[in-house]
Amino acid sequence: MQDVELRKDESETRIFKAVFPNTTNHYDTLFGGTTLHMMDEASFICATRFSRKKVVTVSTDKIDFTKPIPQGSIVELVARVNKVGRSSCVVKVDMFMEDMYSSNREKVVTGYFTFVAIGEDKNPVPILD
Numbered sequence: 001m002q003d004v005e006l007r008k009d010e011s012e013t014r015i016f017k018a019v020f021p022n023t024t025n026h027y028d029t030l031f032g033g034t035t036l037h038m039m040d041e042a043s044f045i046c047a048t049r050f051s052r053k054k055v056v057t058v059s060t061d062k063i064d065f066t067k068p069i070p071q072g073s074i075v076e077l078v079a080r081v082n083k084v085g086r087s088s089c090v091v092k093v094d095m096f097m098e099d100m101y102s103s104n105r106e107k108v109v110t111g112y113f114t115f116v117a118i119g120e121d122k123n124p125v126p127i128l129d
């Protein structure tokens, strides 16, 4: 088996998105549900690249929306495997917000997503061989 720390490094996943009007609410800020969708997608890609197996989301920790993310921002999602179990792994996702026209950048949301590797029968299998 490849070194676990190396796999964590190699599966770290970064996705950039622009916050356009089709993703915002009537306050002109990013929908909470859209934020969760982006985080789920980034963590799913990360867990898949880490395990190279079919994985399903089994749990997420509490996620706080403490800063509004205005229309016209750029967001970056950084997903990295944080913990490895027998059939599961926990992926930490940080979302950063950047202004388009300045170098201002801050972390706005963090979430932890747990994935389980499943086989053809949909039962858990080892996350790594």
Ligand SMILES: CCCCCCCCCCCCCCCC(=O)SCCNC(=O)CCNC(=O)[C@H](O)C(C)(C)COP(=O)(O)OP(=O)(O)OC[C@H]1O[C@@H](n2cnc3c(N)ncnc32)[C@H](O)[C@@H]1OP(=O)(O)O
Pocket (backbone or CB within 6 Å): 037, 040, 041, 044, 055, 056, 057, 058, 059, 084, 085, 086, 087, 088, 089, 114, 116, 118, 122, 123, 124
């Ligand atoms: C507007 C346009 C929309 C477009 C749209 C695009 C969507 C763009 C987003 C993309 C994102 C893609 C994401 C795709 C992935 C899904 O969508 S998956 C769908 C949602 N998830 C599911 O349906 C999973 C349903 N759950 C299950 O099938 C079963 O619970 C599971 C996962 C197979 C586990 O079965 P189980 O019998 O509970 O297994 P068990 O042996 O008890 O536990 C297995 C492991 O899970 C852990 N575990 C079990 N329960 C929990 C728990 N509650 N919390 C933490 N760990 C747990 C155990 O600790 C154990 O860990 P290990 O010690 O083995 O490491």
